[in-house]
Amino acid sequence: MTFYIFLIACCAAATTGIIFKPGAWYASLQKPRFTPPNWLFPVAWTTIYLLLAWAGYRLTQLPGSETVLALWAAQIALNTLWTPVFFGANRMLAAMVILAVLWVVVAVMVVMALQLDVITGLILFPYLVWLCVAAALNFSILRQNR
Template structure:
């Protein structure tokens, strides 16, 4: 059976969900002891409580998956989705660098590049699908906050 039109469009959503679940799994595997490590770090007074990361990332990953799916369903595979894929790889790499390897400076450099690729993805998604672009804005804001937290932890530790 050939999937066409609307069926093809909706069939893509679980693919994006699985991809984001894999990105989240990489982070989760690298962060098995992250809670204890986070609590042991010198943190700035504005650092969020440990329990906030899981719910925040769950919501963000859902929004990232829907964003990618909207862009894909609007135009298929485009260079914008290539940049989207790069930012997913960078997203997956940050947790192993920060928590797994304890390389706070390298993790900061990596999150700056991640921030740039998220920004580029938003800019490239905008003409394809405005909702896809807007769904990434909370992610960009969270990564901006996370980058400043990463820098502060690096400097304090």
């Protein structure tokens, strides 16, 4: 049952991607050469959200995981916020700030999870890698589209 609570939180975050689609505004922006193809975004995010739910569930089974679970809650809130700010409000700088804070929260979460349970930390690691790509992409788009 606990896994499904985390999965519902992830689905709620994913819903922002359905509500605030990239659309014509995003298509018109100059993007770096390393921009992933459009089909990769839903594949990557679906995988990440499933891993996040699994990691959240695993964390509930570990004694001393309260701080990491608080970071999990903070990251899902920041994750949910980024899409409407970037795609909905077209605020690239504000989105970059959100993404930078999100990256720090997730990096700390990964390190702390690794200390509690290596498998859970490794489950979270792809998310941190994807956030590196997302941050580089957000920053490059911001610089190229002043």
